[in-house]
Amino acid sequence: MDEIYTDQHLRDVLKNTRVVAVVGVSANPVRPSYFVARYLKLKGFRVIPVNPMIAGETLFGATAVATLAEVTAPVDMVDIFRRSEAVPEIVDEALATFPDLKTIWMQIGVQHEEAAAKARARGVTVIQNRCPKIEYQRLFGELRMGGFNTGIISSKL
Numbered sequence: 001m002d003e004i005y006t007d008q009h010l011r012d013v014l015k016n017t018r019v020v021a022v023v024g025v026s027a028n029p030v031r032p033s034y035f036v037a038r039y040l041k042l043k044g045f046r047v048i049p050v051n052p053m054i055a056g057e058t059l060f061g062a063t064a065v066a067t068l069a070e071v072t073a074p075v076d077m078v079d080i081f082r083r084s085e086a087v088p089e090i091v092d093e094a095l096a097t098f099p100d101l102k103t104i105w106m107q108i109g110v111q112h113e114e115a116a117a118k119a120r121a122r123g124v125t126v127i128q129n130r131c132p133k134i135e136y137q138r139l140f141g142e143l144r145m146g147g148f149n150t151g152i153i154s155s156k157l
Helices: 007-015 032-042 084-097 113-121 132-139
Strands: 019-023 046-050 077-080 103-106 125-127
Touching (some): 007 125, 032 046, 077 084, 084 113
Parallel strands (some): 103 125
């Protein structure tokens, strides 16, 4: 089931996020997880790469870790680039690791209602089947520069 998220809700989530742990990020620059994480870093977010295949490597100015449990910094958002079946374990680990977690964000094509309900019950905002890069570009006027009608009226070009 696709959820409806208001533009204001998505905008608030992005404005109130500073540190993002990206689970399933790739070191391959042609993979969507890489360019989403890179974009978030370029927009001023602190990005923590989480992927056991690249643990120890430096990506986006941070050392990649194998699991969320290895992250030592407070995290505002966990962005999940894994299949939907992997979501429950990731959500459980995120909830156990980050007591002040604000958001679980599941990428386009990623949804898991039971895990989402568990996170919401702990007061965590959940966004499913969306991309923070696309939403950021759409909501903060960047897609308009590429000729896309974002449906948002603004005085800036």
